[in-house]
Amino acid sequence: MPVVSPSSRSNRKPKGEGHSRRGEILAAAERIFVEHGYEGATIRKIADEVGLSSTALYMHFPDKGAILQEICREAFGRLIATGAALSALDAPPEVRLRRMIEAYAQFGFDHPNAYRLIYLTRPNEAREGAQSLSQELGAGVFSAFEQLVVEAVAAGRMKGDPRTIAQSIWAATHGVVSLVITKPYFPWVDRDTLVKTTLDAVFAGLLKS
Template sequence: MANANRPSIREINKQRLRQDILDAAGRLFSAEGYQNVTFRRIAEEVGYSQSALFYYFKDKEEVVKALCVQTFEGLSKISAALLAELPDPLERLLKMSRAYIQFGREHPHHYRLVFDPSSELIGQNRVEFIGEIGREQFSLFRQLIADCVEAGAFAAGAPDVLSPAWMSAIHGLTSFLIIHAHSPWVNPPVLIDALLDRLVVGFQQGPPSRP
C-alpha cells in the first residue's frame, strides 16, 4: 500500500524543477546582477520555455523572493546548529554574530537585495517582506541579548533596545564588508574582532550617566 504522506512522483518532479529554477536564477544573479537578468534569461538557463516557468513563478520578483527566503532559511539552520552546541550565553551571541556576518559575505547579492533600500526588485511590500524573512533572526538575537543580561554578562538593559543596537552594528559591518569586498585596505577578520570586542565592552559597562 502506498504511503499517503509520501509525495507523488509528479510532486517530486515539480519540486525538483522549482529548485532547478531557483538554482539557475541564483547563478545568474550572482554572475550578472539582479537588474541585468530577465525572466526569459532564467528560462534559457534552466532549459525550459518562459511559459513553463509561469507555472512555478509569476515573474522575476517572485523568483527573487523565493530565493531570498530559501537563502535565509539556510541561516536559520546554521543558527540552530551553532546554538545547540554552546551553553555560554555570551559565547552563543558572539558565535551567532560571526555566523551572521559570514553569511552576508557568502551571499552578498541576496543580502543586499533584501536590505538595500534602493533595490526595487522586491516590490512595494519591502517592509513586510523583510519582516517575514528576518523575524526569526531578530527574535533570536533578542533572546541571546536577554540571556546575556540575565546571566550577568551584560549590564542591565531592555532587550528591545539592546538587541536592535547590537544588530544595527553587525548589519552595518556586514554591509561595509560586502561593499568593500575587494578593497586591499580592508581586513575583515580584524574588523570583525574589533567591532565585537567593543560591543561587548560597551554592553558590559552599560550606558554612561547623562544630565
Template sequence: MTLALKKPHKSARKPKGDGHLRRGEILAAAERIFIAEGYAGATIRKIADAVGVSSTALYMHFRDKDQILLEIGDDAIGQLLAVNVDIAHRPIDAVARVRLMLEAYMKFALDNPNTYQLVFCGSRDVISKEKQAATAELGDRCFAEFSGPIHEIAAAGRLRTGSGESAAQVLWAACHGLVALLITMPDRNWAPREELMKVTLDGLLHGLVTD
C-alpha cells in the same frame, strides 16, 4: 525533382535536468541579473536566457519575478534561522552564543554577497507587503532566536547600557554595516576580513557586556 526540407533551427538550450537542480540554476542566475540590472531591469526572458531555457519553461518553476526574489530571501533567512536555532540551544554562556551567531551571520554575508545584497541591502518596496508577509515572519523568527541570549544577558544584569532589545538591534546593525561595506566597496584598502570581524565583535561585546 525532390527538394530536401530543412529541419527547423533549434536554439541552443541546456539539456533538461532534475527539477530542483534547474530551480537552483534559475535562482542563481536571477541573483546575478538582479544585482547587475536592478529589479526593474531584470526580466523573465533575461533570466531564462541566462539559464538556457525558454521563458515558458521558467514559468513552470516560478510564476513571476516576485516569487523568485521572495524565494531567494526565504532561503537565505531560513539558513540563518537554522544556524541561530542550533547555536541558541548549545549549553554555553549567552555571550559566546551571541558571538557565534554574529560570526555565522557575517560569514554567510561574505560567502554569499549577491544573496546578501538582495535580501538585506535591497529596496523592499519593489514587492507588496502582502507578498512579503511570510518572508517578514521568517525574518522575525530569525531575529528572535538571535535576541534570546541577549535578553538572557540583560536579565542577568550584565548589560552596561541599553535594554536587551536595543542591544540586539545595535549588534545586528553594526555587523550588517561592516559586511555591507565590504561587499559594496571591495576596492577599499580593507584590513583582512577575519581581523575586521574579530575587532568588531570584541569592541561591541566588551563594550556592552560586563564580565
C-alpha cells in the same frame, strides 16, 4: 572580491536532465536582480542566463516575484537553521550570542548577492510579496538573536536594555558586512579581523566585568 560573480550560461539540458534547473534559475536570478535591479531583471534575461526559453522557465516559477520570494526564503532558511543550532549550544548566553552574530556576518560574506537582496534592496524594488516575506522571516532571525541578549542580561553578563543592545550589535555587524560587499574597491583589511575587532569593541562596552 567582486560583488556579482561572473556568470556562465549553461547549455540546454535534454529532457529528463533538468532536475537542477530550479537551483540554476535561482542562482542566475539572484545575480541578475543585484546587477540590474528588480525592474531590469526580466524573465527573458533570467531564462537566457540558464539556457531556457521563457516558456520553459514559467514551468518552474509563475513570475519573477515568485523567484525573488524563493531566493529570500532559502537565504533566511539558512540563517534561521544556523541560529537555532547555535542557540541550542551548551554555553553561556553571551558566548552563543557572539557565535550567532559571527555566523550572521559569515553568511553575508559567503552569500553577498542574497544578503544584498534581503538587507540592501530598496523598498520600491522588493515588491510582489518579497518585502513582507523578508520582514517576516527577518523578524524571526532577529528575535532569536534578541532572546540571547535577554538571557545574557538576566544572567548578569550584559548591561542595558536588551532590545537596544541587540540592535546595536546587529547594526555594527551589518555595517561591516554591507560596506565590505558593496565597496570591494576599498583597501579593506582581512574581513575576519575587521569583524572580530568591531565585535570585540562592541562586546567590551556591553559585557559586565
